[in-house]
Structures are given as structure tokens and as C-alpha cells.
Amino acid sequence: MTIQELLAGGGGLILLLLTLVQIAPVKINPWSALAKTVGKAVNADISSRLDGIEAKLDGHITMDDRRTADSRRAQILHFNNELLxxxxxxxxxxxxxxxxIDDYERYCEEHPEYPNNRAVLAIENIRxxxxxxxxxxxxxxxxxxxDEEEGDVC
Structure with a gap:
């Protein structure tokens, strides 16, 4: 078989295809794409439930972060009251x-909707x-x- 016979008998197409794959190695795997599509269809219900759980979890995390900021603000205000x-x-x-204060201010920067005006002057005074x-x-x-804790102060 000569090169001319290979090119004429469809070998040219194979040669061209191999050249393209060699130049631009794009991995095409139809079985993986098919399995992914079937997997999404089978797990659609579970996926939607997980999305709902994720939304609830995000809400709880937001609430917990806000409570932590509220607690830090209360501690800052209490410390300032002791200084006064x-x-x-x-x-x-x-x-x-x-x-x-650093943690509290970082939270306030990351959450501009959080009301910070209650502690600004207390923070300034503490500093x-x-x-x-x-x-x-x-x-x-x-x-x-x-000594003061033990009551030994004269």
C-alpha cells in the first residue's frame, strides 16, 4: 500500500484527524458527558433540597455573625463605661x-448595612x-x- 492509496482510501481523513488532535489536544469524552447528564437528572430532587439547606445554613451563619458583632459591641461599651x-x-x-475592636470594625466594614454608630465614640475614647x-x-x-481581687488592699 502506497501513500497515495492510503490518502485516497480514507487514510487522509484519519491522518488529518490525528494531526488536529496532535496540534490542539482537546479531550472529548462523550461517556462522561452522558453520565453527568443522567446523574443530574437522577439527583435533581436531592440537589434542590441541598440548595434549600444551604440557604438556611447561610441565614444561620449570618445571624450568628451578627450576634457575635452585637456581643463585641456590648463588651466594648461595657469597657468604656468602666473607663468613665x-x-x-x-x-x-x-x-x-x-x-x-479590630474584629468589630472588620465586621462593620464587611457589612455596611450593620448599624455601627453606637460604638464609634466609645471606641475613640478607649483608644x-x-x-x-x-x-x-x-x-x-x-x-x-x-491583691484587689483577694481583698488584701490596705
Whole structure:
């Protein structure tokens, strides 16, 4: 068999096809496409139920995140109230509340619909008092805090 006979007898088509596959290797698998279509048809009911469950879960996650933000705001406002009384705090307590402020502000940035105006001034005051305490180095010391808790203060 010569090349001319191969090209004339349909071999040319095979040669062209192999060349195209070699140049642009596109994987076509009709069995996978068929199995995917059948799988979607068989599992349509389960898929729609999962979509409903996913929507409910998203709602619960949103509600939980909002509750967490509400809790952080309450803790921030409480800490600010203690500063206004005045109740002294350790540096560690300030660092802890500043971390809560960071989390709270991050949530507010990511959720612009969340009402943030309740804590803005409290946050500003906490930061100002913290800066003053850093400059003066007059945080409540741990040893004094333990003595006050135990009632050993003279």
C-alpha cells in the first residue's frame, strides 16, 4: 500500500484527524458527558433540597455573625463605661478589648448595612485612654489587680 492509496482510501481523513488532535489536544469524552447528564437528572430532587439547606445554613451563619458583632459591641461599651467611672485596667485588658475592636470594625466594614454608630465614640475614647496610659505608663499592675481581687488592699 502506497501513500497515495492510503490518502485516497480514507487514510487522509484519519491522518488529518490525528494531526488536529496532535496540534490542539482537546479531550472529548462523550461517556462522561452522558453520565453527568443522567446523574443530574437522577439527583435533581436531592440537589434542590441541598440548595434549600444551604440557604438556611447561610441565614444561620449570618445571624450568628451578627450576634457575635452585637456581643463585641456590648463588651466594648461595657469597657468604656468602666473607663468613665473610673475603673483601672491592666495593659492586657486594654490589648484584649483592642483586639475585639479590630474584629468589630472588620465586621462593620464587611457589612455596611450593620448599624455601627453606637460604638464609634466609645471606641475613640478607649483608644485615647490607651494612648494616655502608654505615655504615662500607669496601667493597673497585675500584682495590684490580684491583691484587689483577694481583698488584701490596705
Amino acid at each position: 467611672r473610673p475603673i483601672n485596667h491592666t495593659k492586657e485588658e486594654f490589648v484584649e478589648v483592642l483586639a475585639k 485615647e485612654v490607651y494612648k494616655e496610659r502608654l505615655k504615662k505608663r500607669d496601667f493597673l499592675q497585675e500584682s495590684h489587680a490580684k
